[in-house]
Amino acid sequence: MRIRQVLADMRDCSAAIEDELALRDAALAGAKAGGATIIGEHAQRYVPHGITLVVFLAESHIMLTTWPEYKMVLVDVLLCNPDMDEDATIDEIARRLCPDGLVERSYVTRQIEPLQP
Numbered sequence: 001m002r003i004r005q006v007l008a009d010m011r012d013c014s015a016a017i018e019d020e021l022a023l024r025d026a027a028l029a030g031a032k033a034g035g036a037t038i039i040g041e042h043a044q045r046y047v048p049h050g051i052t053l054v055v056f057l058a059e060s061h062i063m064l065t066t067w068p069e070y071k072m073v074l075v076d077v078l079l080c081n082p083d084m085d086e087d088a089t090i091d092e093i094a095r096r097l098c099p100d101g102l103v104e105r106s107y108v109t110r111q112i113e114p115l116q117p
Helices: 020-034 086-097
Strands: 002-011 038-045 051-057 060-067 072-079 102-111
Touching (some): 020 038, 020 060, 020 086, 072 086
Antiparallel strands (some): 002 102, 038 051, 051 060
């Protein structure tokens, strides 16, 4: 099975990246847009600023880490179902958090095969 992980650097994002609920809503909407099943979530706020939010999926994860002082969000999306759309997930998160900013994507393709006895 072939899967693809997407890492996105979002720059010049809106002030919403400082709002934990806005991050959560963006990540959950991204999961829905990609066709994923949400099974949990956790957020960690840092002092003096910044948040990491992880949405746990039946198919793996979505993680957002913010640097509000740089108007930046790093996004990690791994959907372990080749029929799902990681780019739709990134697009929805960017639409909500970084609508007028720059989004740069990196792709990591992984081949998952059963272990040979």
